[in-house]
Amino acid sequence: MKTFTLLQTGEVKTSPAPGQNSGTSAADTTSLTPPEPASAKNDEPPTGGGMEMWIMLALIFGVMYFFMIRPRRKQQKELQKFRDSLKKGDKVVTIGGIFGTVVEIKENSVLIEIDNGVKMRVSKQALVKDFSEPQQ
Secondary structure, three states: OOEEEEOOOEEEEEOOOOOOOOOHHHEEEEOOOOOOHHHHHHHOOOOOHHHHHHHHHHHHHHHHHHHHHHHHHHHHHHHHHHOOOOOOOOEEEEOOOEEEEEEEEEEOEEEEEEEEEEEEEEEHHHHHEEEOOOOO
């Protein structure tokens, strides 16, 4: 049975079991240091990978734009168009979930009727279209 000893130099020394030949040979010592990379042996800088990285980065940003940013901008434009085209009698929902009918429109605010005789003034930015009724 062999005994293994780790030396401070990073090598492993094997020793025979007691009672066996105690002589060591070059084959009994194994180095644990990792081999040097091929580029260090040739003294050449590593090549490749630079252009592919930039292409992948551009593709990631392209996908993010078409799947996240562009649809959100389109939705914001449609919502702003709806808010600008509000007229008396339109059914709306506030961002807080209150349903009502437009009674009066000012530059930045809208008066909505929630129930018979119950009116509330809200900002135009707090309104979204009421999709609960089918469109005509």
